[in-house]
Amino acid sequence: MADTIGIAVVGTGDWGANLVRNFAALPGTRLAALCDSDAQRLARTAAQHPGARAVAHVDEIAAATDVQGVVVSASAVNHYPLARTLLEAGKDVYVEKPLALQVGHAEELARIADQKGRILMVGHLLIHHPGVRYLKGMVDRGDLGELYYIYSQRVNLGKVRRDESALWSFAPHDLSVILHLLGMEPIDVVARGSAFLQGRVEDVVFVDLRFPGGKLAHVHVSWLDPHKLRKFTVVGSQKMVVFDDMEASEKVRIYDKGVDRAGQVVSYGDALTVRSGDIVIPRIWLQEPLRIECQHFADCIRERKTPSTDGHDGVRVVRVLAAAQASLDAGGAPVSIASLAAGVP
Amino acid sequence: MADTIGIAVVGTGDWGANLVRNFAALPGTRLAALCDSDAQRLARTAAQHPGARAVAHVDEIAAATDVQGVVVSASAVNHYPLARTLLEAGKDVYVEKPLALQVGHAEELARIADQKGRILMVGHLLIHHPGVRYLKGMVDRGDLGELYYIYSQRVNLGKVRRDESALWSFAPHDLSVILHLLGMEPIDVVARGSAFLQGRVEDVVFVDLRFPGGKLAHVHVSWLDPHKLRKFTVVGSQKMVVFDDMEASEKVRIYDKGVDRAGQVVSYGDALTVRSGDIVIPRIWLQEPLRIECQHFADCIRERKTPSTDGHDGVRVVRVLAAAQASLDAGGAPVSIASLAAGVP
Amino acid sequence: MADTIGIAVVGTGDWGANLVRNFAALPGTRLAALCDSDAQRLARTAAQHPGARAVAHVDEIAAATDVQGVVVSASAVNHYPLARTLLEAGKDVYVEKPLALQVGHAEELARIADQKGRILMVGHLLIHHPGVRYLKGMVDRGDLGELYYIYSQRVNLGKVRRDESALWSFAPHDLSVILHLLGMEPIDVVARGSAFLQGRVEDVVFVDLRFPGGKLAHVHVSWLDPHKLRKFTVVGSQKMVVFDDMEASEKVRIYDKGVDRAGQVVSYGDALTVRSGDIVIPRIWLQEPLRIECQHFADCIRERKTPSTDGHDGVRVVRVLAAAQASLDAGGAPVSIASLAAGVP
């Protein structure tokens, strides 16, 4: 099978199992190896994929000649050492979000990938979502007019994590989409939250991002909420768009709403008129985003092209997360991105 | 008509017209006088209420012997001078929210009312809403367990004001409810927002409040949004409650949801279990809150009792608004309430 | 006041009060007289409208020279005798729905109006609803392709009437819209229902109408239902449209959905492809339908034009109601419209 790409998955927990399942079914790839430090879990996953080698240590993956691309879906704290080892061994690597827990680590991974000419893709899943792609198309074509602000909510009553706060667990999704749509990095970040259940791990976090030109973004994440929301609201001068991922089929709503200025008299509120027009719910061809993402990794390996969510995207998201954490730790004081960006690649 | 209470309304604009209409129909009160500096508007309102005297200046109201209670529904910048004049003239006064634009002014009004033994009521309308009353009852009985946090959204695409930001225009509603439910004042406030349309007047503002014991509140206000939301989410350790004022009849939803701790092992995330139970939508007898509020003012005058939204409540809300404005002006730096509370009565 | 039209309202109950309120505020008309056989009710209504004469008997209205248009909002059983008296006295008449309880009576009213050259308008309120007007425009322009079928639901838990079943009380609304949109009368009618609460008065009724060309309509009415629905679904070969009057602002939804036929092979199911496209929620300028209807009556009087819901429309709706009642009484046997239409004008 000279043409198929050998894939290994490192970390076969809940989410890792989804990745294993997807790559096992992906045309053009071959699930060559599975790796997990938890022997029981490894055995369980391996039993369902007899064609894949089960190994206990990442070094065996790094050394495997039949493995070209490696998916790292381990605990976030291990993303950096695992990805570094694999990149240095010449593998193409797909790391789950967040790329790393420290800005310096994330930057180092991006640098190694660049130097070695390896693919480094980070698992910013929503960038591959057909709904987000649709939104990005609208923004890029200028359909919204000037983009004013974005806010998102990612809340539910769900699994309470012990080693990762709601910020680091949920917000990478929101932040990756916000940076993607705006196409710029924030000036500074304010975050406030509280750790009700375990004392040190925030259950609820609100993050404000200030961008050049007065643009704004706001992210609300929580696993202690009666609602189940996964929703973005994007407000522009001409149109407003909502992407609601909990809707079964009507995921995107385009509001022909805005505020018009009358003639030249732009300095007075009286000259502003609210415009409330049609709403359009476009038909979007929905495909499982994870499937698209796995396919994209395989395509990047085969065609040696830069992933649409590469290491540098990963760095930018980690930078905002780190700034948000610093703000949280400082009781909500604004933290500038520049202060964290010393070693920008 | 010895027993009926003479009422005057100062300021007969959009909202003032609602107040006029309510008092005109309220048993036990008599609409004695209308006052507006806008002669045309005054004439229009007066035409519909031939029994009420129309006057151009508040001094005539202050001097009127047939007026006992005065409703101040003027521009917010005039709340303080009008209310001061009327309280000093011995009138009972109902001031629309916000009570004043400066903490010192609000405090002075509360002090004058106390010294003179006059009723000072502030128009925190939602405190009179049957849905909020229901919520307050649940909180006070401990139905929610420990109250963790509250967030609210008050957004729509609506009238863009020229002289009052979304913070000062919308947030008094949210803040009055939050302080009422929690029964305490915040430690500090962070606010971030942006003025997209007019350059100086914020269209969108996010406010975070930190309370003693790690409790949290969050307010999102905007008049530049595709949704129309007026909603509070209250999360406690035992139950979570949503009050959604845009619902026609199902305004309150009680979620028997929470996170349980297994036995004594409270220090580990693994010991936390999500509990998702029934949802109850209680039947609540809905009456127009404004009607209840007007009745409450009349009752307080007649029975010389303290309003459930008195001057001190007004001061507390203005304090948070002022802190939020200071934080906004400082790019989102936390502003402590203590720093504003020098002259607390 | 030579130009204003003198209006009298006969029957000032719940609904009559709405009509009184509207005509009292309508420019170009003058509320000249109120009539009710219930003296208490009459006194109550008259107290709020001191300018209108209060009379106990319709003959006084018939004889009044300052009354040109009369609104009949009495018990349905009295619609026919009242309207006949008034038409014969030369008045223009607006009768609430249903026009009469017997086909012959309805036909007679339409005939008298024609012969005497009087305006006879029937209160098919929804025909004046901006949402229904929008729908009618779409149908007439052929936007839906071939119109296949319509169904409607008008259910809630509401006032249980003693003298009028859910069929006669609710269905005139649905039937008037269906006949209006389709522009034709049904071939036959089947109705099934049940009288759970009072033994003789149906609380729940389902009505099926069969039209030429295989077109279909279905009406579901009930006052014994947990939902509150007032909704039409219109299915055409090219588009499908929903008019939901319980939605606050998004009342009309246009689905670009249909089933396409592939080329010439129209005889096989395999050649049919489902097409699911965009959804559009058009911005519709919403005005109170009752206000529009009252204005329309005044306009028809002034300009001597035929109302958009005239006596013949009233006859057609009564015909379907009578057929439905006959089918109900016969346990659901189909009843042809032709069998009831002997005396069609």
Place this chain on the structure above:
Amino acid sequence: MADTIGIAVVGTGDWGANLVRNFAALPGTRLAALCDSDAQRLARTAAQHPGARAVAHVDEIAAATDVQGVVVSASAVNHYPLARTLLEAGKDVYVEKPLALQVGHAEELARIADQKGRILMVGHLLIHHPGVRYLKGMVDRGDLGELYYIYSQRVNLGKVRRDESALWSFAPHDLSVILHLLGMEPIDVVARGSAFLQGRVEDVVFVDLRFPGGKLAHVHVSWLDPHKLRKFTVVGSQKMVVFDDMEASEKVRIYDKGVDRAGQVVSYGDALTVRSGDIVIPRIWLQEPLRIECQHFADCIRERKTPSTDGHDGVRVVRVLAAAQASLDAGGAPVSIASLAAGVP
């Protein structure tokens, strides 16, 4: 593997594939054989289940000594001959709905199963749905008071079938639930519908069932509709319940709504008072109904117990379908169930 039950699946199309997948994963059963007359489809399914024998003809299944239970998921027209062959060969049989296309055939299958002591289960999937089980529990405990009527909607824009109308394709689900909840058979049936797309196969059908005691049921099925609805409304004298299978988690809503009678004066509408109370959305443990159903078949085989959806249930549903078809063919004339029930077992 003495203890595991050998299962064969006959018919491996879209739905059959789901059954294959479920039985392949069901503990205590073994997927022994697959049968399909479509060789290509058989090969495709067999490739994924190398442990199962692939055969082209049902006779091989009938003769297989390692097959105890057979699932018939073929075209509806073949249900009867296939099931008869298998029952007569001594197999336990699970037939997809509808059990047969003729009442006599369905009755014969039930009779053979009884005589031979074989399990005959019919695939009335919803009877196994946790939401329907919850509803049935409420009805049986009398929580609803007297059960008045039930209506259901099963509509979408979906696959247009060539060989089976919306009535036969969708309504078995609704009818099986209605008969299950009411615990009785209807007196007569009225059905009206229309075949817009193919001329002979009804796309839209409305079915009315009249039961002893004035109870009513109504079913609306369509594959030519802009909505996607799968919903039952059950109205009792004390409570009303809605089961909405399109809701992700809030599938059952219990309305404490009803109409109360004041004292003894039951004969007057005036004595009826609407009662609108709390709404409860109970927490229901949701499991895939098909998984429960497959498990139930295995349990019935092992324990020789009668399925909760046995052949006689299948007969009763076919009887209503046949009556509905007869009514459809007669333009909507009521068709009594007794007229079809000559050979009732």
